[in-house]
Amino acid sequence: MENAAHVELLDHEVYRTPLTVQPKSECRDTPSNYRETYLGPGKVPDKIKVWQVQETQRGNVVARSLVFSDSPDAEILAVGFNHGKSYGDVGIGRQGNFLQWGYSDPPSKMTEAGRRLFINCIHYIHRFDGKAPLVRRRRNPRVDVIRLAPIGDRLREAAEKDSTLTPGIAMDILKRYVGDPNGLTQYGRENLEWIYYDKGLRVDEELKALGLDSNRKVETLERLFGLLNDPTHAATAKQLLGRYTDGQTTFDFKNGRDRIYFTDIGGYKFMVVPKGYLAGR
Amino acid sequence: MKIAEGTRVRTRVAGLGLLILLASVAIVQAQPNRSLKILYAGRPGSDREKDFVAFLRKNFDTVQTGNLQTFKEADTQGFDVTLLDWDWNEPRGPRPVISESFSRPIMTLGVPGGLIASQWRLKTGYL
Numbered sequence: 001m002e003n004a005a006h007v008e009l010l011d012h013e014v015y016r017t018p019l020t021v022q023p024k025s026e027c028r029d030t031p032s033n034y035r036e037t038y039l040g041p042g043k044v045p046d047k048i049k050v051w052q053v054q055e056t057q058r059g060n061v062v063a064r065s066l067v068f069s070d071s072p073d074a075e076i077l078a079v080g081f082n083h084g085k086s087y088g089d090v091g092i093g094r095q096g097n098f099l100q101w102g103y104s105d106p107p108s109k110m111t112e113a114g115r116r117l118f119i120n121c122i123h124y125i126h127r128f129d130g131k132a133p134l135v136r137r138r139r140n141p142r143v144d145v146i147r148l149a150p151i152g153d154r155l156r157e158a159a160e161k162d163s164t165l166t167p168g169i170a171m172d173i174l175k176r177y178v179g180d181p182n183g184l185t186q187y188g189r190e191n192l193e194w195i196y197y198d199k200g201l202r203v204d205e206e207l208k209a210l211g212l213d214s215n216r217k218v219e220t221l222e223r224l225f226g227l228l229n230d231p232t233h234a235a236t237a238k239q240l241l242g243r244y245t246d247g248q249t250t251f252d253f254k255n256g257r258d259r260i261y262f263t264d265i266g267g268y269k270f271m272v273v274p275k276g277y278l279a280g281r
Numbered sequence: 282m283k284i285a286e287g288t289r290v291r292t293r294v295a296g297l298g299l300l301i302l303l304a305s306v307a308i309v310q311a312q313p314n315r316s317l318k319i320l321y322a323g324r325p326g327s328d329r330e331k332d333f334v335a336f337l338r339k340n341f342d343t344v345q346t347g348n349l350q351t352f353k354e355a356d357t358q359g360f361d362v363t364l365l366d367w368d369w370n371e372p373r374g375p376r377p378v379i380s381e382s383f384s385r386p387i388m389t390l391g392v393p394g395g396l397i398a399s400q401w402r403l404k405t406g407y408l
Binding site: 018019059060061062063064067068070071074085089090093094095096097098099100101102103104105106107108115119121122123125126128129130131132133136137138265 | 312313314317319328329332333335336340341361362364369381382383384385386387388389390391392394395398401402403404405406407408
């Protein structure tokens with residue numbers, strides 16, 4: 001990551017409280033890696049509007065943005081302007097009671113806006129005392145089927161040489177697409193809503209066969225519980241509930257529906273936000 | 282007529298009072314809470330530690346230092362926010378161990394912070 005952040009999150013309260021952060025924005029040439037990783041809408045612009053956080057250009061780190069929306073305990077506070085990772089990756093982010101400041105300069109080399117934001121971040125994370133993260137990184141996100149597809153053959157070959165390696169995508173799927181990265185990409189794109197993890201990422205054919213359009217919708221979870229009463233599908237529903245829950249046998253679909261979420265990286269499971277966890281945000 | 286002028290004057294005074302009140306509220310809101318107790322656990326004696334601590338002491342009344350090399354959960358007792366840091370972008374810095382139930386406010390900084398967050402399997406970890 002370079003020494004700057006994108007401007008699009010400046011309306012977040014961390015830029016206003018307790019200090020007002022007034023960064024000077026500037027336009028920089030769009031890094032080439034952005035063109036490969038930009039997911040839209042439209043095409044990535046030729047210039048990116050950023051604000052400078054600190055002096056030093058190198059030696060800063062980003063976190064992967066794709067996983068932040070996966071559970072309600074995390075948020076992006078600043079998108080890091082970078083030449084090495086993906087469009088949208090995170091320069092400053094929070095999960096539960098942890099806030100990562102990805103810029104490496106000490107305060108004497110920060111801009112005034114950077115210093116003010118740093119102070120605000122200290123105040124902001126103080127509000128999350130007692131709010132431990134809801135999930136930990138245990139699995140790759142489903143989009144990795146698409147991201148890893150171009151190197152699918154290399155992953156397979158490495159795993160064949162060393163059985164302790166896990167190639168990310170399930171080996172039987174990689175073997176199905178030998179020499180065909182485009183086919184593997186298409187497999188991922190067309191089946192993204194049914195991807196789960198079983199010795200690697202793969203499509204959940206059992207769920208798909210039930211006619212359910214996604215494995216991460218609360219409606220799917222509710223439907224699976226309903227199918228337990230259907231003698232034709234009860235066994236499959238029980239198996240799938242075992243796959244997508246941690247053994248929880250009841251969910252409050254009526255009064256607690258908005259607290260149910262699905263996490264890829266937390267293990268491809270439905271989970272429930274504890275009562276009061278999101279209060280005071 | 283006199284009554285109308287008096288009303289205008291009272292309205293102006295009230296308006297001015299409101300402006301002053303709003304301005305004071307804005308000033309009050311702009312002040313950080315200096316009473317937050319801060320622990321900076323980094324590399325003892327480093328220039329970087331001095332830089333951070335000098336800055337933090339300008340903004341907070343209680344700032345103490347710790348050593349990331351020996352950091353443990355109990356060190357955060359008595360502090361509102363703990364900052365974990367090491368040298369600039371040193372990737373071989375210490376990796377403290379904490380439990381998954383640990384819930385005290387932590388700010389991890391730079392490359393060492395990103396690597397610590399990775400070890401703790403957080404979404405904020407380095408890619």
